[in-house]
Amino acid sequence: MSLINWLKPWILLGSAALMLSACGGGDDPAPPPKPEPTLVDVAKADARFSILVEAVVAADLATTLSGAGPFTVFAPTNDAFAALLAELGVTKEQLLANKDLLKTVLTYHVLPARVAKAAVPAGKAITTVQGGIFKVDAVASDLVITDGRNRKAKITATDVAGSNGLIHVIDKVILPANKNLVETAIATPDLSILVEAVVAADLGATLSGTGPFTVFAPTNAAFAALLTELGVTKAELLANKPLLTKVLTYHVISGRVLKADVAIGTAVNTVQGESLTVDANLDITDRNGRKARITATDVMTSNGVVHLIDKVILPKQ
Numbered sequence: 444m445s446l447i448n449w450l451k452p453w454i455l456l457g458s459a460a461l462m463l464s465a466c467g468g469g470d471d472p473a474p475p476p477k478p479e480p481t482l483v484d485v486a487k488a489d490a491r492f493s494i495l496v497e498a499v500v501a502a503d504l505a506t507t508l509s510g511a512g513p514f515t516v517f518a519p520t521n522d523a524f525a526a527l528l529a530e531l532g533v534t535k536e537q538l539l540a541n542k543d544l545l546k547t548v549l550t551y552h553v554l555p556a557r558v559a560k561a562a563v564p565a566g567k568a569i570t571t572v573q574g575g576i577f578k579v580d581a582v583a584s585d586l587v588i589t590d591g592r593n594r595k596a597k598i599t600a601t602d603v604a605g606s607n608g609l610i611h612v613i614d615k616v617i618l619p620a621n622k623n624l625v626e627t628a629i630a631t632p633d634l635s636i637l638v639e640a641v642v643a644a645d646l647g648a649t650l651s652g653t654g655p656f657t658v659f660a661p662t663n664a665a666f667a668a669l670l671t672e673l674g675v676t677k678a679e680l681l682a683n684k685p686l687l688t689k690v691l692t693y694h695v696i697s698g699r700v701l702k703a704d705v706a707i708g709t710a711v712n713t714v715q716g717e718s719l720t721v722d723a724n725l726d727i728t729d730r731n732g733r734k735a736r737i738t739a740t741d742v743m744t745s746n747g748v749v750h751l752i753d754k755v756i757l758p759k760q
Contacts, residue, residue, distance in 0.1 A: 479606035481509040482516055486610070494524040494535065502545040512607035513557035514572075517588070517598070519616045527616040551575055551591075551619045557608050560586070560601035566703030566741075575619035578701060578741065588613065591620030591743050620745035624658055625651045627744045633751075636666040636677065643681040644688045654746035655699035656714075659727065659737070661755040669755040689715060693729075693758045699747050702740040717758045729756035 483505050486492040495518055499505050508514060519527075528535060538545065550573035563569075563586065568576040577590045579598070586598040596615035603610040625647050628634040637660055641647050650656060661669075670677055680687065692715035702725075705711075710718035720728045725737040735754035742749035 481607050482512070482514060482605035482610060483509045485603060485605045486516075486518065491520045491612070492518055494521045495519060497535075497539060498524070498545055498549060501539040502542055502549050504546065504549055508553070508607075510607065514608035515554040515556060515558040516608065516610050517552045517596075517613050517617065518603075518610045519552070519596075519613050520599075523596075523613060523615050547573055548616065548618060551577075551617060552613075559609060560598075560611070566701060568699055568701055568704075571619075573619055575745070576699070576743070577617060578703075578743075588615075588617055589741065589743060590617035591745065592618050592622075593743050594618065620743055622744055623651045623746045624654070624656060624744045624749065627742065627749060628660065633662045633664075634660055636663045637661060639677075639681060640666070640687055640691055644684055644691050646688065646691055650695070650746075652746065656747040657696040657698060657700040658747065658749050659694045659696075659735075659752045659756065660749050661694070661735075661752050662738075665735070665752060665754050689758060690755065693717060693719070693756060694752075701748055702737075702750070713758075715758055719756060727752065727756055730759040731757055733757060 480488065483496070483499065486496050486499070499508060508516070524535070528538060531538070551571045553572040554569065555572050563579050565581050566578060568578060570576050575591050577588055580587050580589065586601075588596040588598065590596065594615065594617065596613045596617050598611050599614050600612035601609075603612065622630060625638070625641065628638050628641070641650060650658070666677070670680060673680070693713050695714040696711060697714055705721050705725075707721060707723055710720060712718050717730050719730070721737070722728070725740070727735045727737065729735070733754065733756065735752045735756050737750050738753050739751040742751070
């Protein structure tokens with residue numbers, strides 16, 4: 444056998460090896476994994492959120508909400524936005540053109556952390572990126588949001604994941620508070636005597652300030668019962684500024700204390716300086732051993748919260 448014939452198989456084998464090497468063989472690096480969709484990507488891919496996506500883009504928030512986060516977004520559906528337009532009496536184009544309002548409303552739907560359904564603090568004040576608060580309560584089998592204007596929205600789906608956070612779907616656009624404690628009382632017919640008393644005691648400016656405050660607000664019927672108890676007329680009570688100031692400030696606590704955070708069975712210090720106690724039935728006992736029932740709780744305002752009571756409470760006389 445000639446030397447060339449003897450070498451031919453080895454030459455062919457080497458050529459095949461070179462061809463396999465040139466083609467990369469089986470050792471090619473795997474393609475990089477496709478990045479997970481961000482919250483904005485998730486919303487874009489879901490037809491229910493097309494108006495939300497338009498709003499996010501119009502408010503120049505898409506880049507922020509595509510960032511590292513993490514965020515939790517309470518995402519209103521298209522139907523929720525349609526209801527808001529009817530409520531506000533504006534068109535979609537008018538809403539999308541109002542960038543400042545849009546940014547305020549949208550950032551009120553965002554939390555600066557990943558908060559799964561299981562971690563939502565029921566009944567507690569939840570602070571948003573916008574700065575305002577809302578709360579979430581378990582109502583039967585539903586999770587219901589109360590916003591800053593005391594409007595309700597139902598959470599219809601939870602824990603929709605993106606790479607930078609979570610989405611909870613809601614059936615109504617929520618709005619931050621637009622009234623302070625005094626403005627809220629003025630807008631509540633059953634608190635008209637309380638408003639007169641606050642004005643007569645020159646406490647309107649204080650209770651319209653930054654706060655936050657918690658006010659146990661006696662109804663008109665509560666004030667009528669007090670007048671009978673003290674044997675005075677409304678005019679006489681409103682004219683006694685020192686007494687009025689002492690009584691009203693006894694109804695105020697420093698800080699925003701929602702129902703879920705009310706200290707049960709322990710002394711609660713008031714702005715007036717003396718304490719009161721609240722029991723598990725939401726009955727208040729004042730410094731004179733008199734009792735008042737809390738009849739409504741967690742009325743949200745921009746600078747605190749109101750709880751309605753059926754009797755005027757009194758500090759030690």
